[in-house]
Amino acid sequence: SQQGEEDPQALSIQEGENATMNCSYKTSINNLQWYRQNSGRGLVHLILIRSNEREKHSGRLRVTLDTSKKSSSLLITASRAADTASYFCATVTYNQGGKLIFGQGTELSVKP
């Protein structure tokens, strides 16, 4: 079953610009995670934010979580061509088995 829905489905920006991707979900969660997938490769974990956290930073990544709106955003600052990839949010709810439920992803293209 699908929990998270990313917006936009695709995003194209120039190198140096910021990229913002949004994720909405339907039921209460314990944490939300963002993953990155380069074309034809496995997923790489980027960041995890717990339900009692509102914002988290990791390098050029900034994640926010608004549990009242059931939404999260991922901001990549000063984007690089190497950031070109698909980005997925995934939610975890412990009383629903604690499994990762992925959204459909945002395809980010950063043009040099």
Place this chain on the structure above:
Amino acid sequence: SQTIHQWPATLVQPVGSPLSLECTVEGTSNPNLYWYRQAAGRGLQLLFYSVGIGQISSEVPQNLSASRPQDRQFILSSKKLLLSDSGFYLCAWERGRVDTQYFGPGTRLTVL
């Protein structure tokens, strides 16, 4: 450090043929193991997960089965492939209740 392997990397099989995809994890013990399928341009669908040897939970009724004959080995199988089994298969491991999952490089399966 931990590593996760999947093979083969790519596979082209005729309809009706059997399937066996293997996933192994190194550098950890008692991992939770997961099989996902990803259709083109889509998010990940959880197929099976395992919390221990011989313990398999199926998420979606389908033409596939999974087995865990050893602590760090997870196998995805089918007796007779269907066209709809085509996709990108990803194995992942998780250390207990940490929630973050680490993905293998994936297997691209094409059923003709």
